[in-house]
C-alpha cells in the first residue's frame with residue numbers, strides 16, 4: 001500500500017482523507033476491479049490511525065458503490081456495473097461470456113417439486129403438475145452476482161435431473177437436448193432489500209438494495225416454459241433500455 005501521507009492538522013476527517021486516497025488509486029488503476037483493498041488492520045498499522053478509522057474509510061467506499069465487501073474475505077473493487085439488457089433473451093452464461101467474464105454457479109436446490117399456485121397460473125400448468133426446481137447462486141469471476149430460481153415443467157424434460165449438471169448452462173442443455181429454446185420473455189423488475197439468507201449467500205450486508213426479477217420465458221409458439229424469480233445485486237448491475245416509437249402491437253406480452 002502506497003498512499004500519500006495524511007494531513008493530521010486538517011479539519012478534513014482522517015477516514016475521508018483515506019477514502020479520497022483510495023478513490024484516486026482506484027481511478028488510476030492501482031487497484032483494479034475485483035482486486036482487494038488492504039484490511040482495516042493494515043490501514044491502521046500503515047497509516048497510524050485507529051482500526052475504527054480504517055473501517056470507516058472502507059465502509060465509506062462501499063457506501064459509494066466503488067467497492068463491495070465479502071464477509072470474512074475483505075473489501076474488493078467493484079468495477080463497472082454490468083448492464084442488464086431488457087431487449088434480448090439471454091442466459092446468464094451468455095451474458096457473462098459476452099463480457100469476457102467467467103460464469104460459475106453454486107447449486108442450492110435441484111429437484112422435482114409440485115408447482116404452487118403462483119407458478120401454475122403463470123405458466124399454465126395443470127393442477128398439481130410437477131416442475132423441475134433449480135435454485136443457484138450465479139457468479140462472475142467468483143464474485144456473487146445474484147440468486148436465480150428457475151421452474152420448468154417436468155413433462156418437457158423428464159430426465160433433466162439425471163442428465164444435467166446444474167453448474168452448467170441450463171439454457172444450453174434445454175436447447176440442445178430437449179429442443180426447448182427460450183425465444184421470448186416477460187420480465188418484471190422491482191426494488192427490494194436483501195433478507196438474511198440472501199445477504200449471506202451473496203456476501204452483502206443485510207438490507208442491501210437488490211433488484212427482484214420475475215421472468216416468464218416462452219417458446220417461439222408462445223408456450224410458457226419457464227418461471228424464474230431472481231435477485232441481483234444492485235451494486236453489480238444497472239438496467240439499460242432503449243425506448244422507441246415503433247408499433248406497440250409488436251411488443252405486446254403474450
Ligand code: GLP
Pocket residue numbers: 090091092093094148150168169170171172215228230
Ligand atoms: C438468465 C435468466 C434466467 C435463466 C438463466 C439460465 O439469467 N434470467 O431466467 O434461468 O439465464 O442461465 P444458464 O443457461 O447460464 O444456466
